[in-house]
Amino acid sequence: MKLSLGRFFLTVAVAISGMALFTITTATASAGEVEDFVAKLKAHYQKMPPLKVFSMTHNYLYLGGNGAYRSWDYQAPNRYTAFKVTEFDLEKKHYVENVIHNYAGGRRFDETHFQNDTDSFRYAKNGLPHGRRLVRQSVDDFESFKNIIMVNIDFFAVKPLLEESNTSGTIKFHRNKMSGKTTLIHKPATDKVVEYVFSDNPLRLLSINNKSMRRIYFYDDYQTTNGFSFARSIVQYYNGATTPxxxxxIESLDILEEIDPAKLQIPQGYGPIIPINDGILVSKEIAPDLYLVTDSSALRNVLFKVNGDEIAVFGAPVNTELAEQTIKLILGQFPKKKIASVYVTHPHSDHIAGLPAYAKRGIMIRADAYSIAGIKAYPRFIADIATFKFQVIEHNQMIDGIHFYxxxxxxSKRQSFVHFKDSGIIYQADFLDVAFDNTMAKELPSYSKTFIDFVRNRKLxxxxxxxxxxxxxxxLDVMNITDEANM
Structure with missing residues (x-):
């Protein structure tokens, strides 16, 4: 199933023009008008077949948030896409979802997650990122996950409005006869305001503005399939953004008799469960004067090298809290030494977000010129960027016996790695993503091939x-097998 970008961007143009909907001044209406219109909505949506167990096939195009700093070039962001098939049993509170994530450079995650009566798990189908290991999820997350999915289905999205018992006290009404649109402003609680806009003829939901959450949803391209009339196109704006x-x-919506029970079980051959991230960092010497910093989950790994009275750190993920913990651990282990530098491989947000903890201590940041330009332009660093000190790393440069490439x-437009020749160790970030249990990935991104070929050609x-x-x-064997498995 391919993403129809042309159709998507046509919808965006319609959605942007509709932004003016939210500048309407709400006129006072009688309680009778409000109740009459809500009754009309209830009668309209009651015509829909009951949807208790169903399947939805849907595509996502992500354009906002931190996209620029997860892209090949932060100056020209590429788009993350996903294809999802979701099955829900609303009565039993069961679900299963298969989602295929497509990232920059051909990186592809194919994951399934599910919830049954007692358990909720996530696992990888193509070997990444978890291998054959399982991620345990909380069964308490069902409602929040359901709400994330249901807001995409217009007749579910209006349910809070239709289930309101105090319509005259919590709903304000405005009808614009010239545009043929009706606006309902629902205030079910002091801190919650949601604005719904409907077309009058035909009666359809056009948009929702959840002012409390600062999220706006536009619904379009209504079609009728399998007895359901629903909006196939949904454009979402978060946190006051003017671009989606x-x-x-939504490609399809189908009623099911039940979710296949086999889909709600762990497939044969999977396990064990990945340990819960305990947040406790430990350091281990993996070569003379070279230490690995990680925790029980090994989600992020940092190295540091002791050279006389100075320490060089390699990696600054994923926020200042983790960076502070790392610094505290290192200096606690070597209280008479100082951290002189921290190295980052490329300017993706999850690799540079910890830098402020180092910058405020005057620690030198080592990176290639492109990555440094990206760090300087990173919105979260703008206020304090004057305190950041940089050292540009060149290709094939050697510093204190460490080779940088x-x-x-x-x-990423530029991405580097380091080779500790004397120790026989390479530290790299996103060139080669191998599951913790060494499960071979079914697909190898082109940038992984670039890295492997370089290592071989340079005979590192x-x-x-x-x-x-x-x-x-x-x-070395795992790297070679990973490459051979994708030839």
Whole structure:
């Protein structure tokens, strides 16, 4: 199933023109008018077949938020897309969803997550990012997940309005006869205001403005399939953005008798469960004067190298809190030494977000010129960027016996890695993503091939690749098998 970008962007143009909907001044209406219109809505939506167990196939195009700093070039953001098939049983509170994420450079995650009566798990179908291991999820998350999905289905999205018992006390009404639109402003609580706009003929939901959450939804391209009349196109704006955050399209909506019970179970051959991230960092010497910093989950891995009285850190994820913990651990272990530098591989947000903890201590930031430009332009750093000190890393440069290599690749316009030649260790971030249990991925992004080919052509000798994500002990054999499995 391919994403219809042309159809999506046509919808965006319609949605943007509709932004003026939210400048309407609400006129006072009688309680009878409000109740009559709500009754009309109830009669309209009651015509829909009951939807208790169903399947929905839908596409997502993500354009907002932190997209620029997860893109190949932060100056020209690429778009993340996803294809999802979701099955819900609203009475039993069961669900299963298969989602295929498509990222920059051909990176592709194919995951399934589900919830049955007692358990909720997530697992990878193509080997990434979890291998054969399982991620335990909370069964208490069903309602929040349901709400995320249901807001995309117009006749579910209006349910809070239709289920309101005090219509005259909580709903304000305005009808614009010239435009043929009716606005209902629902205030079910002091801190919650939601504005609904409907077309009068035909009677359809056009938009929802959840003012409390600062989210706006536009609904369009109504079609009738399998007895359901619903909006296939949903454009979402978050946090006051003037460009869409998500553009979504529902391809199909089908009634099911039940969810296949096999889909609500862990597939054969999967396990064990990934340990819960305990947040406790530990350091382990993996070569003379070279230390690995990680926790029980190994979601993020940082290295540091002791050189006389100075320490060089490699990696600054994923927020200042984690960076502060890392610094505290290092200095607690070596209280008489100082951290002189911190190195980052590329300007993606999850790799640079910890830098302020180092910058405020006057610690030198090492990165290639492109990454430094990205760091300087990162919106969250603007206020304090004058305090950041940088050292530009060149391709094939050696500092204190450590070799730095900067490669053009399809994941980030520039991405570098380091080779500790004397230790036989490579530290890299997103070039090579191998699951913690060494499960072979079914697809290898082009940038992984770029990295592997470079390592081979330069005949870099190593016994261990420390990945920033998850697997911090990738052997030469595993790298070779990963490459061969995708030839």
């Amino acid at each position: 955050t998500f553009i979504k399209r 900067v490669l053009e690749n399809t994941h 000798k190593f016994s261990r690749i420390v990945g920033h994500h998850r697997n911090n002990n990738v052997s």
